[in-house]
Amino acid sequence: DAKTTQPPSMDCAEGRAANLPCNHSTISGNEYVYWYRQIHSQGPQYIIHGLKNNETNEMASLIITEDRKSSTLILPHATLRDTAVYYCIVRVANSGYALNFGKGTSLLVTP
């Protein structure tokens, strides 16, 4: 799986959009970008994934640059409950191997 780089921490005011960046400059053509988050003392939660088109679901939006070397996860209206560690992971979609978690970005949403 391609390596990803994320900032170690970010702050966001409640109600504002949280934009979490991820660099994956060595991504291969058949690798997807997955985002998970882990709220303190809980198991990771799947958020969204995409290949090259922008994706949106009820939790977030994923913006992938045209060259696919970076992406941004957007939480449109952050709440205090969005405080968590966010992980960006790149991998082949049909891989039977486990997800490898880096250090992620610790997002703190403040009142």
Next chain:
Amino acid sequence: GAVVSQHPSRVICKSGTSVKIECRSLDFQATTMFWYRQFPKQSLMLMATSNEGSKATYEQGVEKDKFLINHASLTLSTLTVTSAHPEDSSFYICSARDGNGKNIQYFGAGTRLSVL
């Protein structure tokens, strides 16, 4: 999304005892399940990959005789920590891969093991 149930959520045991943790995929069949361990302020570390009906594949440094994994059905995998010691105290998390199309890994809520 799909649901993975992990039980118990917390266990406290004496040193030398064995502890079993169950992981169930509730609304999908999981031919592959994964077990992770997480120490405080660290990221998840993969311990082993469990395939239904076959032996688990352990990561380097993980003792297969200490961490027994059984994946007897498409919806259930168990991790048994045998003869637990205080250094085994950790947060154990299971995950199941939904092999239908999206290939998303779903995670259990985790088990906090404290060995006294």
